[in-house]
Amino acid sequence: MKRLKNNRIILILAIALTFVFTLFLGTSQVKADANLKDGTYTAPFTVLKTGSTTASMANQFFKPTATVNVSNGKYSITVTTTGAQYIKGVTVNGQPVVESNQYEGTQEDLTYTQNSGADISQVAFQLHVPVIGAMNQTAQFQVQLENATLIKAAPSATTTATPSNPAATTTSSSTTPNNAVMPTTTTTKVVKTVTTVTKTTTTTNQDPSKRYVVLQSSGSSKSVANKFYTHIAQISKAKGSKDYKVTFNVKYKKALKIGSKAVKPVSVMGKKVPSSRIKYGQTSKDYTMSYYFYVKKLSSLNKVFKAQIHVDVPHVENATYTIRFDFK
Secondary structure (H helix, E strand, O other), X not given: OHHHHHHHHHHHHHHHHHHHHHHHHHHOOOOOOOOOOOEEEEEEEEEEOOOOOOEOHHHHHEOOEEEEEXXXXXXXXXXXXXXXXXXXEEEEOOEEOEEEEEEOOOEEEEEEEEOOOOOEEEEEEEEEEOXXXXXXXXXXXXXXXXXXXXXXXXXXXXXXXXXXXXXXXXXXXXOOXXXXXXXXXXXXXXXXXXXXXXXXXXXXXOOOEEEEEEEOOOOOOEOHHHHXXXXXXXXXXXXXXXXXXXXXXXXXXXXXOOOOOOEEEEEEOOEEOOHHHEEEEEOOOEEEEEEEEEEOOHHHHHOOEEEXXXXXEOXXXXXXXXXXXXXX
């Protein structure tokens, strides 16, 4: 009886240990990283809630497919957001993403890199949402690399054969008999006189357009306003003056529903922008606004300078912001 009881205790302990090992070892198993060959792929993409397999609310603002470029084991992943107007900054696994292919302030490509084929990456968003305002959120990017589809293979290495004696392939030899009579050829050399006409252009140190980015009031990060400025300023000589006229253009989609005069320039380089220099307009899809200011020298644009804009969205936001312009 005692042996039977002991055997029962041993059996119970064995079952318990089996359960513990199954629980801890089983749940700690991580899906092996994908091991893709060099090339370009597309893969299913989802934004998940942090620590969950449930889609985040942010998922509705991203396209469901990612582009993956693999080179020497390094993965460069590009995802596309359709809510760029709400995003002030994004980091993936602690590193800032690279922004590109911005389209009218609402769509933008975000690219990040990783050194493995892991499906899950940790994401942090800096957002500015109408009504709610500024906020920080975390999520997970899930790129199903195991379901990736190859769209372009990496070019294979090719070896170009080099002739053992390159000179032999470019040198030809002809033999003329000793008693051969060579024909006599008279060559008349014609010298053509070319007259070069140099066109003289009068320059005024004037650049008709210059590219720029809009920065936050301090630091090197881009301002939210950068998504609405067109990044190209028109520059012309002021009439009846030695000054230069610099024009900025702003454009944002009507679909944002923030009104036709949501943005108003206040000052540039410490000088007020008169209302007479501000022009509002619209197209079938966008609201537009342009304004101009004057500088005495174009070199004034070579340094980062401050400006102020007022944002007025009824029932949402009514505030003045300091931004900076950086002409590259």
